[in-house]
Amino acid sequence: MASTSTAPDAGSYPTTQITLQQFKDEYELLEILDRGTFSLVRKAMIRSTGELVAVKVVDTTNFAAAEGIVQRELDAFAVVRHAHCIDMRAYCRHLNHVYIIVSLAKGEVLVDWLQEKKQCTEMEAAIIIHAIFQGVSYLHSNKIVHRDLKLDNMMFDRPGDITTLKILDYGFSKVLQGAGDVLTTVCGSPQYVAPEILALTMGSSAGLQVIPYTYAVDAWSIGVIMYMLIAGYAPFEDDDEVVMFQDIIRGEFSFPSNPWDSVSQEAKDLICALLTVNPARRMDVAQALESPFIKKYASLYGLPGQG
Missing domain, CATH: 1.10.510.10 (Transferase(Phosphotransferase) domain 1)
Known part of the structure; x- marks a missing residue:
């Protein structure tokens, strides 16, 4: 069952946490776009619409500070809704992994x-x-x-x-x-x-x-x-x-x-x-x-x- 909460100062935009099964049902993971120290970013497709998004996959297993970094990112994403800031669609926590689904920017870094x-x-x-x-x-x-x-x-x-x-x-x-x-x-x-x-x-x-x-x-x-x-x-x-x-x-x-x-x-x-x-x-x-x-x-x- 998904849970929703409204972020401070974010108007009526919800931040949605979904289960691992919901994540697998709703998103098809595609190619890797970027790799970091304890995370990677993959392109993904929303199965029901065909829309492309990005998924940041964070593995907190072997990096003690990763959990704090992830929580700070989720705290910020819970608020952010602006034309010049990337926004989060949903996130999923499962064991030592966190999946953060965000809009996909298609231009150049x-x-x-x-x-x-x-x-x-x-x-x-x-x-x-x-x-x-x-x-x-x-x-x-x-x-x-x-x-x-x-x-x-x-x-x-x-x-x-x-x-x-x-x-x-x-x-x-x-x-x-x-x-x-x-x-x-x-x-x-x-x-x-x-x-x-x-x-x-x-x-x-x-x-x-x-x-x-x-x-x-x-x-x-x-x-x-x-x-x-x-x-x-x-x-x-x-x-x-x-x-x-x-x-x-x-x-x-x-x-x-x-x-x-x-x-x-x-x-x-x-x-x-x-x-x-x-x-x-x-x-x-x-x-x-x-x-x-x-x-x-x-x-x-x-x-x-x-x-």
Whole structure:
């Protein structure tokens, strides 16, 4: 028997847990799309309609932290219903396996798309970043901090259509339950991680103040993504990861001539506002949607409003 529950702030959308037998009856598993440390993603077909979906299959047997990661992802998916965020259809738990059924994005992963293009125009960057701002603004308004925003976790819903970007993978996300719920877990990906998260591990040796972090970590990661979209390379990059982390903690990056001499001041100003070391002074995603860079392209190309 399936059980349903309505997520906080999710309106009337139900989150449905189904049994293993229901899962087998309703979905036909197809080819593997991706493999992770303790999970894989498979394409699947809904038997009754022929619609294609994706199924994340998580094996918690030999990875102690997997259960916590899965639960965080389910907590986030229970809330998420937005045009620029991938959504969950149902999930199934059976012994040491969890099956998470989500909508299938059919376009390119953003990191692969950028590798093929090398770098984007300002207009393309504005369209993509605007979509990310909208999706993350929605997450934040629903008390969700993503904590692992990166090119690898973004995908277009339709091939070649950059207006259809979706934010993926909520394994490191955290749904904040109240004022006393603080963020102290060290997580994220090296090139994209905010300095205040690094301070949790490097703070005592680097003389930094170690305090819980906030939603602002997502804004920092978006700043890195925007820089990479326009330049084709990262703002913080070094073969020695410790050196790179020190640059991040100090917020030391530059705008080399290629391509930045031909990039607008509005774009560079927005990146600098997002890559501000002090999280209290960093521009948040709601403010970024009203930034001169976004407003300029919104008026030129009719980008939709916040939401």
